[in-house]
Amino acid sequence: MSEVILKATAAKDAANVLNRLTTAQKNEALILVADALLDQEARILAANEEDLARGKESGTSPSLLDRLKLTPARLKDISDAVRLIVELPDPVGELLDTYHRPNGLFIEKRSVPLGVIGIIYEARPNVTVDAATLCLKSGNSVVLRGGSAALASNRAIIAVMREALSRSSVPADALQLIEDSDRGSVDEMLKLNGLLDVIIPRGGASLIQNVVKNATVPVIETGEGVCHTYIDASGEYAMAESISVNAKAQRPSVCNSMETLIVHQAFARAHLVSLAEKFREVHVELRGCDVTRDLVSWAKPASDADYATEYSDYILNVKVVNDLEEALGHIQRFGTKHSECIVTEDAANADRFMQEVDAAAVYHNASTRFTDGFEFGFGAEIGISTQKLHARGPMGLPALTSTKYRVVGTGQIRT
Structure with missing residues (x-):
């Protein structure tokens, strides 16, 4: 036997x-x-x-x-x-x-x-x-x-x-x-x-x-974590920097760390260069779309395969979008229904994001790193379920x- x-x-x-x-x-x-x-x-x-x-x-x-x-x-x-x-x-x-x-x-x-x-x-x-x-x-x-x-x-x-x-x-x-x-x-x-x-x-x-x-x-089923943070046009810079750097670099090897940063074009024009430097300081490699690379010369190109990858490493995709609609579309295409975040001061956009994004945990102005049984007050977790039957989330x-x-x-x- x-x-x-x-x-x-x-x-x-x-x-x-x-x-x-x-x-x-x-x-x-x-x-x-x-x-x-x-x-x-x-x-x-x-x-x-x-x-x-x-x-x-x-x-x-x-x-x-x-x-x-x-x-x-x-x-x-x-x-x-x-x-x-x-x-x-x-x-x-x-x-x-x-x-x-x-x-x-x-x-x-x-x-x-x-x-x-x-x-x-x-x-x-x-x-x-x-x-x-x-x-x-x-x-x-x-x-x-x-x-x-x-x-x-x-x-x-x-x-x-x-x-x-x-x-x-x-x-x-x-x-x-x-x-x-x-x-x-x-x-x-x-x-x-x-x-x-x-x-x-x-x-x-x-x-x-x-x-x-x-x-x-x-x-x-517990799912892989291709998690996103979307910084809306009204996102406050200091908060956006703190949340996004934490979501990627605090412990990149875990499933609730961020793999793709989505940035509204208005925020990107004003702040992406500064934000990219913060990521470089903590040794995060950036891979981005054409707009990202126009603004951040040292960023590498990102492919669809990159946007679909759970790196669990010091690598971050960046996608600049025209509006919330495009951000939602990107998450719908590449997300794994794990954890998604919006950084915004616009209450209507926050409500729409949290209503429409299909994920076990959605965040407004907080790091995805909190998707964890201990942080949710469960003591520990057996896993993070991304399915919809019996149990979902931590x-x-x-x-x-x-x-x-x-x-x-x-x-x-x-x-």
Whole structure:
């Protein structure tokens, strides 16, 4: 029997135990996990150094190495996020609605765990902790399959977490890591109907599309982040500069960073040269349309392929447009329904942008970098859904539940 089937079977058995636990029992387990992540810092960071060294040897880009890297500060942030999840309401068993039927039946609608969640993701070891703890708090077992670039880190993190769970009421088998780095292990998970209840992919476009196209297990699709910031004619320069530089350069390797800056022609004529210099100061390469390159001589040409690319790097497309209508058209053509922003002092334009742009999160005068479960107050996130069924946007605890109807009668039969 394969590793995938063995571990998914163990997770399913553990889910039956996990489903019976109280909020207090789950929270006690998560506190043990949060403590263990800090107590075992040296062990985890040593494993992470193995991954970083291997990544450098293989020529991994600096932005991807940043996604992979753990530090004492980042590990503390991860532990703090677990503690925040402990403080959040337990979504399991919540009474969502009640019905009294004319025939005397009493019906309750309550939230229940999804069951066993499979998560396929790439080189961000913090996702290992976020995903695992969100699943456990919401009463779900989880089978994790991370990228090979973070394998040593993930092994250490999961070992530490399972050791902590073994001292709690939560069965350690509720948390599983697939260590087989061959793509066949992913393909096997996609067909694991009856053991996995849902699969959530997190990563680049190729990973997500492979899961969506080939899975027979239900999928919650998280999308790539080709995010835009549109600076309208009335955009205030200092605000526009602060928001756009933050959206691109604060952490370019993540999915909510900006990939294309759209600028109204009036703003561009007045301010694009100055704004471009700010990007150059933080080592961002600009690729732009003809108007952009007329104004910014050092910008490279941008193609349609560039406008459709999630760089996750210090590269930014720039598009100068005539009006809001053209900006909306560009986003509709190249956007991935993730996060979009307008910088404007025109309330009517802001309202139109936020109404018409089809994205999981739309912003007026704020950076797209806020599309994040922690920033939204969810403690952490399992991913950012760009689909429209079941869940959309940053997925916290409630998104990891389904519903059950409980029907109470006094002997009624249907005639």
